[in-house]
Amino acid sequence: MPGATRNRRRPGAIRIALLSLLSAVTAAGLYGCTSDGTQETPPPDGTPPPSAPASPTARSPFTGLPAKPAQVLAVKIDNVQAARPATGLGTADLVYVEQVEGGVTRLLAVYSAHLPDRIGPVRSARESDLSLLRPFGRPVLAYSGAQSALNPLIEAAPLYPVTEGDTPAAFVRDPARPAPHNLYLRPERALAAAPDATRARDIGFRFGSAPADGxxxxxxxxxxxxxxxxxxxxxxxxxxxxxxxxxxxxxxxxxxxxxxxxxxxxxxxxxxxxxxxxxxxxxxxxxxxxxxxxxxxxxxxxxxxxxxxxxxxxxxxxxxxxxxxxxxxxxxxxxxxxx
The missing domain is CATH 3.50.90.10 (YerB-like)
Structure with missing residues (x-):
């Protein structure tokens, strides 16, 4: 029949299409486990969960929301009364609250899916940060400095330290704020200083339906x-x-x-x-x-x-x-x- 040849797919084209589909499914599975972002475990009876669609949407392992895999940036943020309100905190994927000297707290904010224009006020790192960040691989840690005895531990830790001293272009001072609560990070420049920083990966969180109790x-x-x-x-x-x-x-x-x-x-x-x-x-x-x-x-x-x-x-x-x-x-x- 005239035209039949035009509608017939060549075997090579079919193989290419199948290989492309398989590649897309495999790549998506490395970041998000299901189409709705829930990282599932088998039910108690041992039956496997339903199969995911062929093209699952990539989800952030930090928020469960749709997100492209991106580098991880952790920023130490001051939050004593004189440092408030912070900037860029609402855009963080994840925020840790940690106790420091005097019984006050500081924040360790983690970013990957979205970056604000500025983050801060940035303050100094603590020993606890090094252990807390180990599951993230080799992220960027932006901070204002640390006491000299801690510096060798920071240098040996699996992370990319970014400070005003070694990466001045990544920081800016706000003249309207008193020191030391006036140092702010330019996150894009901080990540540019560490192009090999680890992308977001599973740190143990699971997202999905709430438990029946509570x-x-x-x-x-x-x-x-x-x-x-x-x-x-x-x-x-x-x-x-x-x-x-x-x-x-x-x-x-x-x-x-x-x-x-x-x-x-x-x-x-x-x-x-x-x-x-x-x-x-x-x-x-x-x-x-x-x-x-x-x-x-x-x-x-x-x-x-x-x-x-x-x-x-x-x-x-x-x-x-x-x-x-x-x-x-x-x-x-x-x-x-x-x-």
Missing amino acids: TAVNSTSVRFPAARYTFTWSAPDKAWRVAMDGRAGRSTDTGALTPETVVIQYVTVRPSGFRDRFGSVSPYTETVGSGNAVVLRDGRSHQARWNRPTQDAGTAFTTPAGTPLNFARGQVWVVLAPR
């Missing part, structure tokens, strides 16, 4: 020796509004701080072998081991267990019965609270 809560507070955080459920935001020391937390560029999931991870906080420039002993937050946690999502509180067997391993969060505890998709805050 307790409805309006707000939950966490106390440090000289700091207090309160997380209040906001139904219109479908997220938790953050307050620090009784005042609403916000970022200058995005407004109110509203993480979808808050993890209160109870850990051991002990004295380290380092002191700050005033002679105060720096606390060390132990994040390797296991313990209790509370996961806040969707207006409910869930009792949990956390487990991180080695420094290079991610942290798994499970129900008391031992099944994975899914987080809500979106920004995650992990409060490393003293036991």
Whole structure:
């Protein structure tokens, strides 16, 4: 029949098409395990989960949201009263709250999917940061400096340190703010200084449907020796509004701080072998081991267990019965609270 030859596919074209499809499926599977972003485990009865569609959407392992694989940037952010409000904090994928000298806290914000124009105020690193970042591979760590005795440990750690001293083009000072709360990072320039930094990868988080149990809560507070955080459920935001020391937390560029999931991870906080420039002993937050946690999502509180067997391993969060505890998709805050 005339025209039949034009509609017939050549065998070589078919093979190329099949190979392209297989490559796309394989590449997507390296980053996101299912089409909806949930990293699934087999059901208790051992039956395998339903097959994913042929072209699953890549999802961030830090938020469960659609995202292209990108380098990881961690930034040490000051959040004492004089440093607030922060800039760029609402864009972070993940925020850790850590205790430092004097019982106050600092934030370690992790970015990959989205980068704001500026992040800060940037402050100094602590020994705890080095262990906390090990599951991320070899990320960039931007900070204002560290005491001299800690520098050899930072240089030996699997990360790319970026400071104002060695990468001045990545930082800017805000003349409207008093020092030391006036140093800000230009994230694009920080990542350009470390082109081989690791891309986002699995650190143990799971995203998906909430557990069937849990307790409805309006707000939950966490106390440090000289700091207090309160997380209040906001139904219109479908997220938790953050307050620090009784005042609403916000970022200058995005407004109110509203993480979808808050993890209160109870850990051991002990004295380290380092002191700050005033002679105060720096606390060390132990994040390797296991313990209790509370996961806040969707207006409910869930009792949990956390487990991180080695420094290079991610942290798994499970129900008391031992099944994975899914987080809500979106920004995650992990409060490393003293036991």
